[in-house]
Amino acid sequence: MPIVAVAIGAVVAIIVLIIIFKAIWRVAEPNEALIISGLGAKAHNRDTAESLGFKITTGKGTMVLPGFQTCRRLSLDTRVSGLEVTCVTSQGIKVHVRGVVIYKVGDDFSSIANAARRFLDQQKMMDDKTHQLFAGHLRSIVGNLTVEDLLRDRDRLTNQVRTSSADEMGKLGLVVDSLQIQDIEDEVGYIDNLGKPNSAAVASAARIAEAQRNQEATQAEQMAEQANAAQIRDTEIKKRQYQGQVDQAAAEARQQVITKETKNAELEADRREKALEAEVRKPADAKAYERVTLAEAERKAAVAQAQAEAEATKINGQAEAEATRMKGIAEAEAIKARADALAENQEAVIAQQLAERWPEIVEAGAGVFGNVDNMVVLNGAEGVEDMLAKALTLGGTGLGVARQLLSTMNGQRSADASASNGKLVPVESDPDTK
Incomplete structure (x- = not known):
């Protein structure tokens, strides 16, 4: 504890000394002088050795005793x-x-x-x-x-x-x-008047100088314009001379072209004359000869064609007659074969005819149900088949068709029988074959 107290006392003493030093010490700035007056503040003037009643300090520090001395600053x-x-x-x-x-x-x-x-x-x-x-x-x-x-x-x-x-x-x-x-x-205005003569002289000299400069400038412009006009004139003359030479050369060139074109035209006329001789006149003579020859050949060809057509017509007539005769024989044989077939197996022939016209018979029978709004079918497909059979067998339209078919077949059979007895039905030939 005593050591700490001593240390604190020393620190306090140092701080007190610092405060005291700052309180009594003054420093002069470079641009000022410290004027110290009071107890003991006396000095001698270094320049005159005069004793002063105050102390002057510049550029350094000095001690001032508070309460006994006063320090003031004088700006330099x-x-x-x-x-x-x-x-x-x-x-x-x-x-x-x-x-x-x-x-x-x-x-x-x-x-x-x-x-x-x-x-x-x-x-x-x-x-x-x-x-x-x-x-x-x-x-x-x-x-x-x-x-x-x-x-x-x-x-x-x-x-x-x-x-x-x-x-x-x-x-x-x-x-x-x-x-x-x-x-x-x-x-x-005395000073202004002093300057007026000089100003007037200067202004006059300035105007004279300006007039001289303007005159010189005008002369220079005129000379430049004259030189420019002369240059333009010489240029125009040279241009016209050059243009004359160009026009003369162009005229000579055109004359040469005309001469060459005339010669070419004469050569072209000769060429066309020869071409006309070779391409028109000679071909015309050849075509005339060709027409005569072709006319004679066409006449002979027409005669030959007429003869060939007549011969062909004759041959075609004979061929058509033979074809008609053969067709009649074939039809007679067919009728005879049908009659024989009908006599031997009448049911098969009728079934075949019915089968061929079955769609027509079914369509006629289905017309019976055309006015029916609602219909109940029992037994599925068998019921439909039974109903259709009844429609065909109970005097319906399908039955009429079948009856008509049978009548037609009976008439045909009688005809075939007559034919088989040696009575042939005449057959007309196709108009296109006449």
Whole structure:
């Protein structure tokens, strides 16, 4: 515990020392001077060995005892003060002079001491005092000069003002970095009138120069136009000469073409004459001969064809007669064979005829049921077959068809029988075979 207490006490002591050091130690910035006054704050001016009642510190730190000493700061920054002064020249002309003064507190101990005595608590008054100082010197110097002197040599005016105010600025602890006269004006237009002759001369010279330039430009344009016209004329002449040569060459070429075309036309006429001789006249004679020969050949062919057709007609007639005779014999044999078949197996022939016309018989029998709306069939397919058989056998239309068929067959059988007894039925020949 005692060690901890000692350590804490040491830390507290260090902190207290740091606080005390910060409270009593002051450091001057590069652009300021520390003015320390109070108990023991005395120093000697290094420039004049004058004993001062305060201490000046620049660019370093110093100790200030609180309660016994006071530390204040004096700015060494550059300051700007504008000048607007109404002056009267030696000619009695009132002019307004505007300028600017750039100044600061001097870096030496004497300047700092002088500035500290006058502006330490009133640093904002530096600009006003500086303006008054320079305004007085500026009025004094301008009163000995003319307006022409002011306009002609402003550097002279600036140097005179700086030189005349240097001693007083030094007593204030101030030094001038720059002084510029920016503008000079008058109320009566004197300065403007001074410039008018020169302005008129300059304007006249400008107009003369402009007129000369315009004249020279016009002459140059005329010469250029003449040269251009001559060039155009020469170009047109050359173009026409060249065009004449081209036209002459074209005419000669056309003449050659015409001559060649004429010769070609003559050759073409000769060729066509020969072609006409070879292609028209000779073929015409040949065609005439051919027509005569063909006519004779056609006549002979017609005679031969007529003879052949007559012979063919005769042969066709004989062939048709023979075909008719053979057809009659075949039909008679067929009738005889049918009669023999009917005599030997009448039932088979009737069944065959019925089978051939069975669809017609069934269709006629089905007509019986045409007006029936509802019908109940028993025993399935057997019931349908039984019903159809009854329809055919109970005097229906199908039965009439069957009866008609049987009558037809009986008539046919009688005819066949008659034919078989040696009575032949005449058969007409096909009209197309006549």
